[in-house]
Amino acid sequence: MASAIEVDHLVKRYGELAAVNDIEFQVAPGTVFSFLGPNGAGKTTTTEILEGLRRATSGTVRVLDLDPWTDAYELHLKIGVIPQDFRFFEKITPREAIEYYAGLFGTHPDPADLLRRVQLSDKANSRFDTLSGGQKQKLGLALALTNDPKVCFLDEPTTGLDPTARRGIWEVIRSLKAEGRTVFLTTHYLEEAELLADQVAIIHHGRIIAAGTPGEIIDQFGRPERLSFRAPPALAEYLRAKVDLPVSVADGRVVVEMREKKDAVRVIAAVDASGLPWETFSTVQDTLEDVFIRLVGQMDDGLLKSEATA
Amino acid sequence: MRPKRILADLKVVVRSYTRNPVALFFSLLFPIILIGLFGLIFSAVGNSPVAVQVINLDHGSPGSVAFLAALNETSVVKVNVVNWNATNFGTLLGQNDDPVGLIIPAGFNASLANHRPTNVTIFIDPADASSSGTVVGAVQGVASAFNLHLANGTAVVGYTTQTVGSKVYSYIDYLIPGLIGFSILTSPMFSMVDVAAGYRKDGIFRELSLTPLTRSEWLTSHILWYTVLTFITAGIMIGAGEFLFGATVEVTLGLIPFLLVGPLLFVSLGMLAGSVAKTPESAALIGNIITFPMMFLSGTFFQVSMFPPALQSFARILPLYYVIDGMNQVMLFNNSARALSDFLVVLGIALVIFALAVRFFKWRDE
Numbered sequence: 001m002a003s004a005i006e007v008d009h010l011v012k013r014y015g016e017l018a019a020v021n022d023i024e025f026q027v028a029p030g031t032v033f034s035f036l037g038p039n040g041a042g043k044t045t046t047t048e049i050l051e052g053l054r055r056a057t058s059g060t061v062r063v064l065d066l067d068p069w070t071d072a073y074e075l076h077l078k079i080g081v082i083p084q085d086f087r088f089f090e091k092i093t094p095r096e097a098i099e100y101y102a103g104l105f106g107t108h109p110d111p112a113d114l115l116r117r118v119q120l121s122d123k124a125n126s127r128f129d130t131l132s133g134g135q136k137q138k139l140g141l142a143l144a145l146t147n148d149p150k151v152c153f154l155d156e157p158t159t160g161l162d163p164t165a166r167r168g169i170w171e172v173i174r175s176l177k178a179e180g181r182t183v184f185l186t187t188h189y190l191e192e193a194e195l196l197a198d199q200v201a202i203i204h205h206g207r208i209i210a211a212g213t214p215g216e217i218i219d220q221f222g223r224p225e226r227l228s229f230r231a232p233p234a235l236a237e238y239l240r241a242k243v244d245l246p247v248s249v250a251d252g253r254v255v256v257e258m259r260e261k262k263d264a265v266r267v268i269a270a271v272d273a274s275g276l277p278w279e280t281f282s283t284v285q286d287t288l289e290d291v292f293i294r295l296v297g298q299m300d301d302g303l304l305k306s307e308a309t310a
Numbered sequence: 311m312r313p314k315r316i317l318a319d320l321k322v323v324v325r326s327y328t329r330n331p332v333a334l335f336f337s338l339l340f341p342i343i344l345i346g347l348f349g350l351i352f353s354a355v356g357n358s359p360v361a362v363q364v365i366n367l368d369h370g371s372p373g374s375v376a377f378l379a380a381l382n383e384t385s386v387v388k389v390n391v392v393n394w395n396a397t398n399f400g401t402l403l404g405q406n407d408d409p410v411g412l413i414i415p416a417g418f419n420a421s422l423a424n425h426r427p428t429n430v431t432i433f434i435d436p437a438d439a440s441s442s443g444t445v446v447g448a449v450q451g452v453a454s455a456f457n458l459h460l461a462n463g464t465a466v467v468g469y470t471t472q473t474v475g476s477k478v479y480s481y482i483d484y485l486i487p488g489l490i491g492f493s494i495l496t497s498p499m500f501s502m503v504d505v506a507a508g509y510r511k512d513g514i515f516r517e518l519s520l521t522p523l524t525r526s527e528w529l530t531s532h533i534l535w536y537t538v539l540t541f542i543t544a545g546i547m548i549g550a551g552e553f554l555f556g557a558t559v560e561v562t563l564g565l566i567p568f569l570l571v572g573p574l575l576f577v578s579l580g581m582l583a584g585s586v587a588k589t590p591e592s593a594a595l596i597g598n599i600i601t602f603p604m605m606f607l608s609g610t611f612f613q614v615s616m617f618p619p620a621l622q623s624f625a626r627i628l629p630l631y632y633v634i635d636g637m638n639q640v641m642l643f644n645n646s647a648r649a650l651s652d653f654l655v656v657l658g659i660a661l662v663i664f665a666l667a668v669r670f671f672k673w674r675d676e
Contacts, residue, residue: 079520
């Protein structure tokens with residue numbers, strides 16, 4: 001098996017609307033793949049098709065070499081899924097829920113062990129309707145692991161969690177990867193994708209607009225690296241006259257955009273020569289989030305213009 | 311179908327149910343409250359005229375018609391002329407649950423004309439003293455009037471009495487099969503409609519669809535639980551009826567088929583109603599539209615034979631009617647042939663509804 005997940009020319013239409021419009025990507029076994037996109041971009045539809053919950057209009061989808069729609073039963077034995085906003089039977093406790101899933105799957109996990117893994121041991125015997133949003137999500141994660149899955153689908157697993165709990169979930173995701181499982185992660189937090197994902201794809205209006213490692217995407221779509229000084233605006237005037245690089249002022253900082261790395265030496269020399277006071281300086285690089293916001297923004301502007309002229 | 315998965319699901323169903331005080335109240339306590347309430351209300355009512363089934367063997371003769379008209383005018387009885395066989399009138403009355411009847415003999419008119427003594431026959435149920443007393447009193451009064459006017463006081467018209475063939479039951483006896491039927495209907499209908507629509511909205515079906523549990527296994531575990539619940543409720547109601555409210559009903563194995571097929575039918579029907587609805591609100595509406603007519607018109611609180619004919623015909627298209635009628639045949643009338651035909655009707659409907667429920671109830675969307 002070359003890929004854990006293979007998607008080729010996938011299309012999903014709801015009437016006239018193409019929610020997913022001819023996308024393709026592969027996920028290598030044992031890697032973390034992050035699928036990003038604004039709300040309504042086609043993320044959930046794609047994820048649900050991969051999970052065998054929705055039928056593709058056309059194209060090929062293989063997960064663990066199975067067709068998710070026709071081989072759903074077999075697939076579900078091998079994958080774990082936590083949906084967005086996980087809900088469960090209100091009067092059932094986490095321990096009972098794990099025993100229930102183990103009974104359905106015919107597996108024998110140790111409930112205490114699984115609960116410890118998702119940091120929910122203290123709520124083992126509390127009813128589901130008394131759990132907080134984050135605790136519910138953790139139970140979802142524990143349940144997704146009761147069948148020892150080869151591929152885990154995590155749909156916004158940290159939404160609504162406090163920072164400590166989020167880091168806890170990140171640890172679990174890292175350990176899933178360390179155990180050789182494939183992780184398919186959708187998230188709103190670009191920082192999360194950048195930290196955890198080996199590969200990233202950004203989907204917007206049903207099409208993949210960028211794909212690769214987080215570094216590759218930033219290199220390809222990000223702005224050049226910048227030098228940023230905490231200094232009076234007069235420094236900007238000075239630099240504009242001395243170096244032929246774009247200079248801007250924002251939030252009490254003077255920012256110089258570099259074309260290549262050695263520009264940094266020239267800029268710092270010029271700042272020193274200016275005799276103007278400056279406090280700190282730093283280099284600034286686009287994050288995945290900056291790239292994401294710009295890509296999505298640009299595309300929406302483009303779309304709006306073409307709609308206006310049409 | 312894997313018994314192990316059904317068992318795993320059943321455990322969750324039972325826990326969810328037994329940890330819900332409202333559900334427990336409505337399935338276990340509420341029926342007892344209803345027995346007490348309805349028993350109290352209706353045992354106190356005795357002012358309406360007593361219905362008397364009459365066989366007129368003197369077919370429409372002026373004398374017999376005048377006699378019956380005079381009986382009606384007393385306004386304590388209401389004459390209903392029927393075309394039954396006079397030889398086993400007592401048995402027929404018992405089977406139809408009429409405590410009183412009257413036979414006008416052939417030649418009644420001629421006897422009046424010739425001042426020859428003649429006897430009408432009154433059928434009474436000694437257990438129902440009030441109806442019997444009313445009818446005997448009315449016949450006595452009318453007979454004396456006839457004797458006075460037509461025969462100058464000579465005793466021409468007299469009466470003899472006979473007892474009605476089989477035991478006649480009181481309201482509380484009917485209430486027990488009726489209320490068992492009521493809970494067979496309402497416990498699964500109200501909660502399954504809610505579950506079907508709510509679990510879909512909350513994405514719980516979506517989660518279950520990602521496990522090996524199948525839809526028929528899920529449905530089966532729910533049918534099993536409501537069957538257990540039905541046996542418990544039936545036990546409670548029979549016990550409460552007999553010991554607290556003085557009912558006397560037969561409890562035989564013949565009851566079991568109805569306690570099995572009832573939950574099968576109504577769990578499936580609730581699931582079907584919840585599945586075809588688009589939202590939880592419309593599911594509740596559809597559920598109520600199906601449930602409420604059955605709740606009142608299938609012989610739950612009132613015997614169907616008391617209804618006007620049009621309503622009786624309507625009752626016969628309601629599946630619950632056959633469940634309750636069947637239990638009446640078993641618990642009261644010992645009429646196993648009719649119980650069997652009732653059972654087969656319910657079984658047929660239940661299988662169709664179960665198949666439809668499995669067909670329309672979807673884990674996942676296209």
